[in-house]
Amino acid sequence: MDKSDVTLERMRTFIRVAERGSLSGVARELGVGQSTVSRHLRELEDAVGVALLSRTTRRLTLTDEGSRYYANSVQILRLVEQAGNEARGARGSPSGTIRISCTAAFGVLHATRLLFAFQDLYPDIGIELGLTDERIDLVREGVDIALRLGPLTDSSMKLRPLGQSQRLLVAAPDYLAARGRPTVPRDLSGHEGIRMTNVATSDTLILQGPDGERHAVPFGGRFRVDHGLAAREALAAGRGIAPAHRWLVDDLLGEGRLEAVLPGYSLPSVPLSMLIVPERAGISRVRLLVHFLAGRIAGMPGID
Numbered sequence: 309m310d311k312s313d314v315t316l317e318r319m320r321t322f323i324r325v326a327e328r329g330s331l332s333g334v335a336r337e338l339g340v341g342q343s344t345v346s347r348h349l350r351e352l353e354d355a356v357g358v359a360l361l362s363r364t365t366r367r368l369t370l371t372d373e374g375s376r377y378y379a380n381s382v383q384i385l386r387l388v389e390q391a392g393n394e395a396r397g398a399r400g401s402p403s404g405t406i407r408i409s410c411t412a413a414f415g416v417l418h419a420t421r422l423l424f425a426f427q428d429l430y431p432d433i434g435i436e437l438g439l440t441d442e443r444i445d446l447v448r449e450g451v452d453i454a455l456r457l458g459p460l461t462d463s464s465m466k467l468r469p470l471g472q473s474q475r476l477l478v479a480a481p482d483y484l485a486a487r488g489r490p491t492v493p494r495d496l497s498g499h500e501g502i503r504m505t506n507v508a509t510s511d512t513l514i515l516q517g518p519d520g521e522r523h524a525v526p527f528g529g530r531f532r533v534d535h536g537l538a539a540r541e542a543l544a545a546g547r548g549i550a551p552a553h554r555w556l557v558d559d560l561l562g563e564g565r566l567e568a569v570l571p572g573y574s575l576p577s578v579p580l581s582m583l584i585v586p587e588r589a590g591i592s593r594v595r596l597l598v599h600f601l602a603g604r605i606a607g608m609p610g611i612d
Contacts, residue, residue: 322349359373419601441535460579467581490569513525543566
């Protein structure tokens with residue numbers, strides 16, 4: 309078998325197996341028999357001339373050569389998709405698929421509605437939205453755009469700052485009525501805190517007073533979560549006090565289900581940014597979405 313037998317179909321099968329680690333799972337996904345998936349892999353390895361996958365009775369893992377081949381295969385298939393989408397787009401309205409990764413809570417509460425509005429304007433554009441608070445490899449995961457909170461250090465991506473996300477301390481009125489309202493930072497030591505376990509410094513609150521003085525306050529409690537939506541539910545249920553992004557709780561504050569705690573003191577804001585994979589930045593549909601999101605997010609409550 310020669311290199312002409314490296315077909316896109318076999319390459320797609322290999323990519324899915326590499327990502328899922330399961331022949332049977334990929335077979336179900338593709339609607340073919342497991343023997344067909346195995347044959348595609350065998351034929352691809354024969355054509356390439358090296359083993360791409362290491363097979364044991366329990367799992368499939370990529371060999372070193374397979375890891376490099378996987379990364380290159382993802383890029384090749386994306387270029388094929390891009391060529392087809394741009395050829396179709398030249399005939400009319402923008403089309404194709406945009407893959408987006410977004411901070412989970414922001415994605416559920418806000419990004420989804422923005423993406424619906426974008427698709428209403430451009431009905432031929434498909435959206436694949438992945439929600440995660442992990443810092444994933446955008447190129448490896450096939451992502452075009454990512455919305456992220458916090459400082460970013462990946463210099464290989466195009467970075468577009470969207471603003472600073474304001475934060476404040478909040479709690480339910482019933483909780484404060486039962487436990488008392490803190491009037492100075494040290495009063496927080498007697499309260500239940502709702503902590504984010506995926507934030508390294510969540511055991512200490514940094515507050516700035518009306519006089520500009522900074523206060524470092526130990527912060528703990530019995531309920532700890534790794535997801536902003538779970539923290540939002542705990543706050544609404546009256547389980548304690550927590551620092552929260554304004555966009556996370558703005559509706560609950562407006563409805564009176566939460567109220568600000570220590571309103572004269574401020575928490576440091578957090579940068580909200582858009583990361584764009586450089587190879588995708590020039591694609592028309594990606595450019596359209598970048599400008600659309602940047603304009604809409606900049607006007608949101610709690611984003612300065």
